[in-house]
Amino acid sequence: MPTYxxxxxxxxxxxxxxxxxxxxxxxxxxxxxxxxxxKEVLVVQTGCHGMxxxxxxxxxxxxxxxxxxxxxxxxxxxxxxHLYKGRVVEKLLYKPSEKMESVKHYNELPFYxxxxxxALRNCxxxxxxxxxxxxxxxxxxxxxxxxxxxTPDDVINEMKTSGLRGRGGGGFPTGMKWEFCKKSVSDxxxxxxxxxxxxxGAFMDRSILEGDPHSVLEGMAIGAFAMGADEGYIYCRAExxxxxxxxxxxxxxxxxxxxxxxxxxxxxxxxxxHIKEGAGAFVCGEETALMASIEGERGMPRxxxxxxxxxxxxxxxxxxxxxxxxxxxxxxxxxxxAWYASMGTEKSKGTKVxxxxxxxxxxxxxxxxxxxxIREIIFDLGGGIINDKAFKAAQIGGPSGGCLTExxxxxxxxxxxxxxxxxxxxxxxxxxxxxxxxMVDVAKFFLEFTQRESCGKCVPCREGTKQMLLTLERITRxxxxxxxLDKLEELAVMVKESSLCGLGxxxxxxxxxxxxYFRHEYEAHIREKTCPAKACAALIQYIVNxxxxxxCGLCAxxxxxxCISGDRQTPYVIDQSKCIKCGTCLEVCxxxxxxxx
Amino acid sequence: xxxxxxxxxxxxxxxxxxxxxxxxxxKTRIIIGLGTCGIAAGARAVMEAVLExxxxxxxxxxxxxxxxxxxMCQQEPLLDVIRPGEPRITYGLVTVQDVPRIVSEHLVNxxxxxxxxxxxxx
Numbered sequence: 001m002p003t004y005x006x007x008x009x010x011x012x013x014x015x016x017x018x019x020x021x022x023x024x025x026x027x028x029x030x031x032x033x034x035x036x037x038x039k040e041v042l043v044v045q046t047g048c049h050g051m052x053x054x055x056x057x058x059x060x061x062x063x064x065x066x067x068x069x070x071x072x073x074x075x076x077x078x079x080x081x082h083l084y085k086g087r088v089v090e091k092l093l094y095k096p097s098e099k100m101e102s103v104k105h106y107n108e109l110p111f112y113x114x115x116x117x118x119a120l121r122n123c124x125x126x127x128x129x130x131x132x133x134x135x136x137x138x139x140x141x142x143x144x145x146x147x148x149x150x151t152p153d154d155v156i157n158e159m160k161t162s163g164l165r166g167r168g169g170g171g172f173p174t175g176m177k178w179e180f181c182k183k184s185v186s187d188x189x190x191x192x193x194x195x196x197x198x199x200x201g202a203f204m205d206r207s208i209l210e211g212d213p214h215s216v217l218e219g220m221a222i223g224a225f226a227m228g229a230d231e232g233y234i235y236c237r238a239e240x241x242x243x244x245x246x247x248x249x250x251x252x253x254x255x256x257x258x259x260x261x262x263x264x265x266x267x268x269x270x271x272x273x274h275i276k277e278g279a280g281a282f283v284c285g286e287e288t289a290l291m292a293s294i295e296g297e298r299g300m301p302r303x304x305x306x307x308x309x310x311x312x313x314x315x316x317x318x319x320x321x322x323x324x325x326x327x328x329x330x331x332x333x334x335x336x337x338a339w340y341a342s343m344g345t346e347k348s349k350g351t352k353v354x355x356x357x358x359x360x361x362x363x364x365x366x367x368x369x370x371x372x373x374i375r376e377i378i379f380d381l382g383g384g385i386i387n388d389k390a391f392k393a394a395q396i397g398g399p400s401g402g403c404l405t406e407x408x409x410x411x412x413x414x415x416x417x418x419x420x421x422x423x424x425x426x427x428x429x430x431x432x433x434x435x436x437x438x439m440v441d442v443a444k445f446f447l448e449f450t451q452r453e454s455c456g457k458c459v460p461c462r463e464g465t466k467q468m469l470l471t472l473e474r475i476t477r478x479x480x481x482x483x484x485l486d487k488l489e490e491l492a493v494m495v496k497e498s499s500l501c502g503l504g505x506x507x508x509x510x511x512x513x514x515x516x517y518f519r520h521e522y523e524a525h526i527r528e529k530t531c532p533a534k535a536c537a538a539l540i541q542y543i544v545n546x547x548x549x550x551x552c553g554l555c556a557x558x559x560x561x562x563c564i565s566g567d568r569q570t571p572y573v574i575d576q577s578k579c580i581k582c583g584t585c586l587e588v589c590x591x592x593x594x595x596x597x
Numbered sequence: 598x599x600x601x602x603x604x605x606x607x608x609x610x611x612x613x614x615x616x617x618x619x620x621x622x623x624k625t626r627i628i629i630g631l632g633t634c635g636i637a638a639g640a641r642a643v644m645e646a647v648l649e650x651x652x653x654x655x656x657x658x659x660x661x662x663x664x665x666x667x668x669m670c671q672q673e674p675l676l677d678v679i680r681p682g683e684p685r686i687t688y689g690l691v692t693v694q695d696v697p698r699i700v701s702e703h704l705v706n707x708x709x710x711x712x713x714x715x716x717x718x719x
Contacts (some may be wrong), residue, residue, distance in 0.1 A: 003652045005644075005661035007619040040648055042619070061620045062660035086631035086663025125620065135606070136613035144606055257609075258599035266601035 004042035011057040013048030013210055014242055021056035023072045031079040041083055047211015049124035050365035051111055054094055066106045067092040111362050111381055118351050119327040120367045123211030128246050131253040134214040140259050142333035146222050147267050152182060155226035161337025163349030168194055168322030169426045171415040177319060180309035181227045184317035189229035191220050192320040195236035196278050196285040199398025200449060201357040202429035205323035207365050209243035213250035217273060219326030222333060224271045227319055231272055235290050238277040247275055282453035286501045287320045300455045301501035324353055344370030348414035358432035359386045375409040378432055389434040397426025399446040400506030402513030422513045438535035439518040440525055443510045444472040450507035461504030464495035468511060477538040478529040485522055489515055534596050537581040541597055546571035548593035555585035615657045624658040625704060630675035632666025638673040646696040672715055678703050689715035
């Protein structure tokens, strides 16, 4: 077996693949052959590094040099300069700002400095399609420990000691959930992995499945052993083709190595895992709807109790945990529950993965200890707001969550503090908004989503979200009344309290929190018929300033509805009756003669 | 192959750890000058000899890195050895024939090869 002196890790997460990393990878292999380096340099495809903003990412070991935004044409340079001549390619390093020095090493990036990667421990470091690389990083050691040295009760006690709570958003203590399922007497039990990640802007679960699928399989096998299950399902949405492909490879490899299937590691424990591809309905992330969907029924929730621990999939006791929860299991077994509980806050232990998106400089995936403040996540890890605009709000927990304002920036991230502020931990979506975001528009956006995803089974959710959305649409058109505001609030509370499942119970959260913290914006839309953030199309106008107009005609040329007229002699004018407020003219005007008001 | 015991898992872990050892940190480093000057003086052959010697001896916990020209072109090929916790030792005018000696004397036994030594830096 040849020893490779250098490993070139090319990110193969969905973000980097979209940025062309597969071409980079192929080109890298070609160039290495050309230079005769293919016997000493190994190219490895990994999962997501988290810093999706800077992708495609290439890391060169043993130096650990971190190259960003690598294009196919840069590959030759990396091979000739770095791998052949040993010179770091400066222009591909990350520069946090103009004034700062470029960062050479992975660990020096501010983005990684405050992270503590447990669920993401292998993402970006190993080849997810190679089970041996996972084993090299202590993979399946926890399963071996459980099977050879522990009883199911030991495992459950360890999970309880760890204080791990459901990472899908509910926050229910994992150890307790497992205990309920274990205590259920039945000839058949199931463990299920909820990978139906559907929040706009969330990609935590996808990245774990793509970057380290075995961590989920191992966690599920440990859970199955503890609860007495012999069959498991991973419910993953079909919109995640890469995650499904890698999961299939991982399951096949684990079966080949005797780590899944019959008589695992020579013991009496048998466990097999199936993948169920979902069609992408948001409501199927709700556990009872998810199980109905696996059974081949229409994905609709049912009232609880009975809880899945007693009567779940095919009426058998079942346990459902989220991808991130499962990924945390093995490290807890290896290092002990007390180790995990030493991180985080009193009631929220360990770490949480967040998908950082929106108007933040470093879009990407971060795993931080519980108790870190929102400010640290946005400004230290995220690098602050794009173009250094003012921070306005952060939507945490996706369409089920709520928004937090500047006053909450120092709120510690834990289940209780976030709930107290009107938001929720959620599964980890964190959308950052700047001063140019209209909060009424944001509430409308999230409600449009939940209204569309409502399964229609219960009246409050089906009809309530629709009426709320219609009200919000009226307000953003400038046709709302102050009475609408009271009705909106009343309806929101009603939908929250009387809906059947989590989708309806949390759908009003974005409306309620924006009403609570940004009521003045709603009032401006209603009373003054203006949108303070200048985002609602019906309430803004694009106007050409005749003194600044140099009569170049670019705006008229680019206007998709040809509503701008003028010529070399007369300044251009926008016909407001035809204008669709697309903003193209403002973007193309080289003289900044067009303004929005 | 089916894993049926802890021993099986341990064996796979050991061989897999070797495969990925280039990605781990905190081990002995060999750094070879691969600037134009180094390459002209035969650094590529030295690098290949180092890799061959390491694999012959089964030494896995050594990282082999390249570096650019550091200005001592007349001494190329330059080869540095840094053992964990020890100063950086620089050898000059290294030939392919010197490589097995440097590996066995310095890397394995911790004895500096004096006749090729040109500098040490803490």
